[in-house]
Amino acid sequence: MEVVIVPDAEAGGELIAEAMAQLLRHKPDALLGVATGSTPLPIYEALAAKVSAGAVDVSRARIAQLDEYVGLPTDHPESYRSVLRREVLEPLGLDMAAFMGPDGAAADVQAACAAYDKALAEAGGVDLQLLGIGTDGHIGFNEPCSSLASRTRIKTLTEQTRVDNARFFEGDIEQVPHHVITQGIGTILEARHLVLLATGEGKADAVAATVEGPVAAVCPASALQLHPHATVVVDEAAASKLK
Numbered sequence: 001m002e003v004v005i006v007p008d009a010e011a012g013g014e015l016i017a018e019a020m021a022q023l024l025r026h027k028p029d030a031l032l033g034v035a036t037g038s039t040p041l042p043i044y045e046a047l048a049a050k051v052s053a054g055a056v057d058v059s060r061a062r063i064a065q066l067d068e069y070v071g072l073p074t075d076h077p078e079s080y081r082s083v084l085r086r087e088v089l090e091p092l093g094l095d096m097a098a099f100m101g102p103d104g105a106a107a108d109v110q111a112a113c114a115a116y117d118k119a120l121a122e123a124g125g126v127d128l129q130l131l132g133i134g135t136d137g138h139i140g141f142n143e144p145c146s147s148l149a150s151r152t153r154i155k156t157l158t159e160q161t162r163v164d165n166a167r168f169f170e171g172d173i174e175q176v177p178h179h180v181i182t183q184g185i186g187t188i189l190e191a192r193h194l195v196l197l198a199t200g201e202g203k204a205d206a207v208a209a210t211v212e213g214p215v216a217a218v219c220p221a222s223a224l225q226l227h228p229h230a231t232v233v234v235d236e237a238a239a240s241k242l243k
């Protein structure tokens with residue numbers, strides 16, 4: 001695992017956007033796995049700026065979703081499909097034909113999970129998977145004690161994650177769904193390059209457990225230690241509890 005400490009979130013966003021741009025220059029139809037939440041926004045902004053400046057052509061890029069709420073209509077503004085359309089696809093000038101994700105509104109959610117794992121494999125696998133990290137060490141929505149070999153499946157959010165995400169639902173935890181579909185940890189580990197960005201002091205404990213703790217299901221992000229090409233980019237605040 002490679003750990004890169006950057007001064008701030010913007011520097012982390014720029015560094016990772018440049019890694020994505022380099023990948024796309026070499027493989028224009030790369031499959032990019034993307035995360036939602038606040039952390040990756042500087043990455044998406046930096047990548048969109050490179051596109052505007054003509055520094056990279058993303059027109060053939062493909063975008064794969066990491067996780068999705070269950071039970072929200074697909075066009076709900078906070079469904080992760082909607083969020084990714086707004087925050088990633090539109091700024092990059094991509095339409096939904098470039099997008100793949102699990103169907104959180106499916107009648108048979110388990111079948112939708114299996115179908116998504118199959119679709120990812122048939123698409124050739126994820127080339128670069130962006131990850132954020134929860135304050136409890138989750139990646140995607142693999143909460144603590146998720147199996148390190150897990151596949152895409154339905155999960156129940158912890159109270160802490162629902163509290164953390166209430167800010168996207170007018171601060172009202174009652175509106176935050178209880179269930180999600182998430183790529184499993186085993187699924188995530190199949191991506192060719194994992195890039196985790198963590199910023200802010202609130203992530204410092206989770207980052208220390210990820211980088212310096214044992215590989216253990218209690219900290220799902222520690223599974224990155226098992227991956228041959230994992231990069232953890234942290235700002236100084238998130239790095240503050242590293243030894």
Ligand code: F6R
Pocket residue numbers: 034035036037038039040066067131132133134135138139140141
């Ligand atoms: C969401 C996801 C989550 C977030 C994590 C951190 O797609 O994968 O694991 O990355 O909850 O969220 P923020 O970045 O909002 O702190």
